[in-house]
Amino acid sequence: MRALIHADPDTRPGAVVAVLLDQTESVRLLHTRDGGTVPAYADPQSTARALAHAATRTRLLARRPGTVPERPEVNTAAAEAVVARYLAEHPEGGGPDPQTTAELLAHYAIPQSPWAWARDEDEAVRAAERLAGPGGRVVMKAYWPGLVHKSDQGAVRLDLQGADQVRAAHRDLADRFGDRMTGVVVQPMAARGTELVAGVVQDEVFGPLVLFGLGGTATELLADHAARLAPLTDTDVRDLLTAPRCAPLLFGYRGGGPVDMEGLERLLLGLYRMAGDLTQLEKADLNPVVARPDGVTALDARLRLLPRPARDPYLRRLR
Incomplete structure (x- = not known):
């Protein structure tokens, strides 16, 4: 081990760490002859975790930086007006009704x-006649x-067909x-x-x-989610889409076709922009979002708005 630690850095084979089971510190630095250092850990588990973190950081530094895509279809001013109207009526904040929620989502495409x-x-029956799907x-x-x-x-209540079933469900x-x-909301x-x-x-x-991540009624049970801090670049969004364990479902699994990945990217970028523009938005939850080869659709959405001052722009710039 001494020969490896004191070897010329140019010829040393990759990252070098040491495991010293008899040391009392969890980690310490061993000094090499050339003035460098080698970390020494007290157990193999800590060593493996440190190497894994180093490998992850290496991958992050090597990836393409990415750019924040422009979203000309976003209407920030209209969204801010919706939020101001809601908070004027509900000074303590809360969860907007379906109409307000739909307006905010629409302003971010x-x-x-x-x-x-x-x-x-009666209104439910008329809505069902107008909206009836497949x-x-x-x-x-x-x-x-x-x-x-x-x-x-x-x-x-799902799979309702005809006025009688709609009335019975209501x-x-x-x-x-x-x-x-x-x-009631009819879809x-x-x-x-x-x-x-x-x-x-x-x-x-x-x-x-x-x-x-994976949605539906089992989303909290399975907890197959990934997260990224804003601002989101195009590279961040692609990483986010491929991070959950369910990612193979998006690219075609067991004969299924790939879903609309560009649509998913636009949806995530819309969420990022909405939260970045509207500091009063405490959280937004779209579940389920149904992804198919021909498009992406949010079937249900829940937002929460709170009265908040504008965020410190210098704090955001430091990230």
């Missing part, structure tokens, strides 16, 4: 499933302020939730695809953290 708001079963089927979701995890609450939801339910039944989750969380120090 985030694709959404068509939908309609219905206050009673096979003339629709989805109905109960809504009230503060509702989360709709499926867990039993607030979703009555069932109204009986179940009573006066809490302020209305066309979406075609099958890969269910994903995309979101963003606003960190007060580091700014927006964009998340992506």
Whole structure:
């Protein structure tokens, strides 16, 4: 080992670390004859972790830096007006209703499933007739302020066809939730695809953290997610899309075709821009996002807005 440590750095084979099981420190530096140092660890596990971190850093430094794509379709001024209107009506902040949520997503070109708001079963029937998807089927979701995890609450009715089923579903939801339910959202039944989750969380120090991974009702159970700090470059977005374990599903798995990767990239960039522009956006959660070869669609979205001052621009510049 001494010969390896004191070897000429130009001829030394790659990274060199030492494991000294009898040392008391968890890590210390051994000084070489040429004035350099070699880290010495007290156990093999710590050594392996250190080498793994070094390899990860080497890959990060070697990758293409990337650029932040322009998004001319984004309407920041209109989004800021929507947020200002909401916070004027709700000074303490909260979760915007479906209409406000849809407006904000639209201003950042985030694709959404068509939908309609219905206050009673007659409106629900008319909405279903207008929006009926494949096979003339629709989805109905109960809504009230503060509702989360709709499926867990039993607030979703799927695969409804015809006025009778729509009326029965609305009555069932109204009986179940009573006066809490302020209305229902009606959407066309979406075609099958890969269910994903995309979101963003606003960190007060580091700014927006964009998340992506496997979605659907099991997203929290399986916890197959990855995250990247903003600002997101095109390279960051591609890394984010390929980081989760479910990534092979996006490129065609067991005969399935690849999904619309450009659409997913635009969706994640839209989330990043929305959080970067709107400091009042505490978090956004799109789940599920259905990805197919012919497009990407957010079927459900939940936002939270809080009254916040503008972020320190110098702090963002240091990242």
